[in-house]
Amino acid sequence: MNRQQLFANILRKRSFLCVGLDPDLDKMPASLEGDLFKFNKAIIDATAQHAIAFKPNLAFYEVQGVKGYKAFEDTVRYIRNNYPDVMIIADAKRGDIGNTSRMYARSFFETLDVDAITVAPYMGEDSVTPFLGYDGKWVIVLGLTSNKGSHDFQLTTDATGTPLYKNVLSKVSSWGNDSNMMFVVGATQGQLFEEVRQVVPSHFLLVPGVGAQGGSLAEVAKYGMTRECGLIVNSSRGIIHASSNDDFAQVAAAKAAQLNAEMAHILENYRFFS
Amino acid sequence: MNRQQLFANILRKRSFLCVGLDPDLDKMPASLEGDLFKFNKAIIDATAQHAIAFKPNLAFYEVQGVKGYKAFEDTVRYIRNNYPDVMIIADAKRGDIGNTSRMYARSFFETLDVDAITVAPYMGEDSVTPFLGYDGKWVIVLGLTSNKGSHDFQLTTDATGTPLYKNVLSKVSSWGNDSNMMFVVGATQGQLFEEVRQVVPSHFLLVPGVGAQGGSLAEVAKYGMTRECGLIVNSSRGIIHASSNDDFAQVAAAKAAQLNAEMAHILENYRFFS
Numbered sequence: 001m002n003r004q005q006l007f008a009n010i011l012r013k014r015s016f017l018c019v020g021l022d023p024d025l026d027k028m029p030a031s032l033e034g035d036l037f038k039f040n041k042a043i044i045d046a047t048a049q050h051a052i053a054f055k056p057n058l059a060f061y062e063v064q065g066v067k068g069y070k071a072f073e074d075t076v077r078y079i080r081n082n083y084p085d086v087m088i089i090a091d092a093k094r095g096d097i098g099n100t101s102r103m104y105a106r107s108f109f110e111t112l113d114v115d116a117i118t119v120a121p122y123m124g125e126d127s128v129t130p131f132l133g134y135d136g137k138w139v140i141v142l143g144l145t146s147n148k149g150s151h152d153f154q155l156t157t158d159a160t161g162t163p164l165y166k167n168v169l170s171k172v173s174s175w176g177n178d179s180n181m182m183f184v185v186g187a188t189q190g191q192l193f194e195e196v197r198q199v200v201p202s203h204f205l206l207v208p209g210v211g212a213q214g215g216s217l218a219e220v221a222k223y224g225m226t227r228e229c230g231l232i233v234n235s236s237r238g239i240i241h242a243s244s245n246d247d248f249a250q251v252a253a254a255k256a257a258q259l260n261a262e263m264a265h266i267l268e269n270y271r272f273f274s
Numbered sequence: 275m276n277r278q279q280l281f282a283n284i285l286r287k288r289s290f291l292c293v294g295l296d297p298d299l300d301k302m303p304a305s306l307e308g309d310l311f312k313f314n315k316a317i318i319d320a321t322a323q324h325a326i327a328f329k330p331n332l333a334f335y336e337v338q339g340v341k342g343y344k345a346f347e348d349t350v351r352y353i354r355n356n357y358p359d360v361m362i363i364a365d366a367k368r369g370d371i372g373n374t375s376r377m378y379a380r381s382f383f384e385t386l387d388v389d390a391i392t393v394a395p396y397m398g399e400d401s402v403t404p405f406l407g408y409d410g411k412w413v414i415v416l417g418l419t420s421n422k423g424s425h426d427f428q429l430t431t432d433a434t435g436t437p438l439y440k441n442v443l444s445k446v447s448s449w450g451n452d453s454n455m456m457f458v459v460g461a462t463q464g465q466l467f468e469e470v471r472q473v474v475p476s477h478f479l480l481v482p483g484v485g486a487q488g489g490s491l492a493e494v495a496k497y498g499m500t501r502e503c504g505l506i507v508n509s510s511r512g513i514i515h516a517s518s519n520d521d522f523a524q525v526a527a528a529k530a531a532q533l534n535a536e537m538a539h540i541l542e543n544y545r546f547f548s
Contacts, residue, residue: 060374094367100296111337123419123421124424124427146371148400156438158431
């Protein structure tokens, strides 16, 4: 999915919502008997009209071994076949030496055919660039994450007082462009979105941390939005596990609809619609 | 496998060799028809006597999807059942927010039951600590990697002139201890091992980059070895793909034996044996 298609989907759905498909076995209704794909299928059908992206996190599948990995593949295929206008982001946080990252790129962009994959920047250029050069595919590099641990290294400063995350945004963005690269910036980082936009004014940002982690959608939009929206805001637990009973899909739909309404309101205020 | 067992294995085998199980489909003999587990089984049987660890890198399995993930699981199980004294390191370079890292810890230490997993430090404390607290298990955090991209961020300095990798070693090591944590330091970094040892004098280091990547075993030993060896030196392509013909396992055995002999010589010179 290219940039124009992504923005068109945002305008059409009046949404920049990404639903995180991180099914936690402990929070699923017992009637599903731990069937991750069955759970996802219900969530996908219930929320697809409100979402422009789905983001399965590999950790929640690998915990079931081969069975879980199959559920992950089935999930990707189900979205691809039934909701081709919804972007699929594999939240894998990969990144390795060049020849290994090339292998990951093949796994995710050829074997699985997802639209985007998250990658950690610590290993530098040859760990990131193998994911570029696939038409309509995206690498989403960790910039400033939503968790407490983001302070440990990402906010440490160099001799000029520049924090590491800014050096990451600046250097990594020079390896690609705003049509094949995005950055993860946590919603919990509030006004730092202003700082982020100084370095990457036009890149899409994947924004986790709204909902369970406490980030504010209004603040993210205020400081992070661009003329092409430029935001994909993720909610996982706040949607998919809002109920752990058999009504989980209905409750998820309601939660997604609510976020969609808030986003439509924000988009209207930003005069995307004439 | 705890620290004492690891050191005992090193002394007994006179080796600190880790064989990287990164099977590249393009370099396997055609007769194997892309069967990763069959390839690994032959490599494992041929090299186990020379190795104290095996390190499968997930990228090389995920490229085959579910089939590849199953080959990975089969490989882990085969090593566990047949060579229980050889450490299994899942080279996965994971790392995510706390609740997700906990999921990865369950995947690798409970579902799969490997001995160690590699983790990237960019997301900080809550991405690393969920891997601690498993008896006899290890988290191996990226310190200074072997690739060219290691210069992009790992060697950038803070206001006091300290490079990021040293701040990573220093801060991360404070979250665990030298019995549940190791660090990745690339063999290509040569004399920087002296610097590394100033910060983490007693931790085991997992050292990739000898062989195909050009690092020197003698230099690594000279600057990195501790009184308990403190090194696990990995070779992947240089062993497993030394031949791409049907004699691949025999050639791998010879390559592993050669490294084992070099290591035995180094260990003797360091007077580990009286």
